[in-house]
Amino acid sequence: MRHPHRCPVLVDEVHAATGPGHNVYACPAHAPRVPVALTPAAALAYALSKGRTDG
Numbered sequence: 001m002r003h004p005h006r007c008p009v010l011v012d013e014v015h016a017a018t019g020p021g022h023n024v025y026a027c028p029a030h031a032p033r034v035p036v037a038l039t040p041a042a043a044l045a046y047a048l049s050k051g052r053t054d055g
Helices: 040-049
Strands: 009-014 022-026
Touching: none
Parallel strands: none
Antiparallel strands: 009 022
């Protein structure tokens, strides 16, 4: 359930190719528990660091 908070903190920015993206906010107490978004660049870096090949 979502509850309004007086001092929300920005925890992520979701970008969209076909229109405006949106921001994700959390209360200061819960912000550290929000998982970091996996960007395409981070996914590629992870795959390369593990030496993964699919072909």
